[in-house]
Amino acid sequence: MKLSSPIYKLKRRARMLARADGIRLHEALNRIAAGEGFESWSHMAAGYADATPARRILRSISAGEMVLIAARPGHGKTLLGLELAVLAGEIGRQGYFFSLEYTKSDVQRRLAALGAANLSDTGALIVDTSDDICAEHVTKIIEQRDCAALAVIDYLQLLDQRRSHPPLEAQVRDLRAFARAKGAVVCLISQVDRSFDLTERDWPAVDDVRLPNPLDLSLFDRLCFLHDGNIRMERAG
Incomplete structure (x- = not known):
């Protein structure tokens, strides 16, 4: 599955979301990952990280x-x-x-x-x-x-x-x-x-x-x- 943006840009988007919605960073990260079609940020990051x-x-x-x-x-x-x-x-x-x-x-x-x-x-x-x-x-x-x-x-x-x-x-x-x-x-x-x-x-x-x-x-x-x-x-x- 291809991501809509590189990991570092998605992480930046999550920080902005956390500030805008007043939620914790890990919650924002998981929302971003869900938008990319993944169960959680950890699953998404692991799948696209260098081995x-x-x-x-x-x-x-x-x-x-x-x-x-x-x-x-x-x-x-x-x-x-x-x-x-x-x-x-x-x-x-x-x-x-x-x-x-x-x-x-x-x-x-x-x-x-x-x-x-x-x-x-x-x-x-x-x-x-x-x-x-x-x-x-x-x-x-x-x-x-x-x-x-x-x-x-x-x-x-x-x-x-x-x-x-x-x-x-x-x-x-x-x-x-x-x-x-x-x-x-x-x-x-x-x-x-x-x-x-x-x-x-x-x-x-x-x-x-x-x-x-x-x-x-x-x-x-x-x-x-x-x-x-x-x-x-x-x-x-």
Whole structure:
């Protein structure tokens, strides 16, 4: 099906519609998509987006889902997570990137590598690198804006590094409940244990996720593994 205008022009039309009718942006986006013959903006955008790994992941996830993105160091998991947050607007969501690993200048350099250096300045992407990041902090920041969210947290193993924060599993359960209640998508970046490097397997698996503290990984809906430039997405459990 051919669109009446390019995606970026349809998005501009949706912003104008939102202002004119006093409705939320995601509602305006869905109206525009319906006018093009699609069920929703996310379905339309996914169908006409370039098939990059991040866009393939966006195409496969649904509202309310929790996604684990796992890899050994140097295999691109943080850049993939950041790209998901950058592209969130293409499916009518507000992108958030929370990092306990990188400074804002680190994130800015990676945004530049993605060709999105100014995105955080416009508010299209919310970047948070504070030391207070935990499940409660993430949900409070997202709730400040009444919109559909796609949040990426970098990274799982650091969430409970402060003794004042709840245990890791309690935080993941809280994030899962929040995602379900608000229709948010929450992606957590995770390390893979170095013992995987000693194996001869082509891909890490759920048993290779590094867990210094107890965590039921069935709390995630989808698992995304990266290795040697390849990506594999699977359902948890």
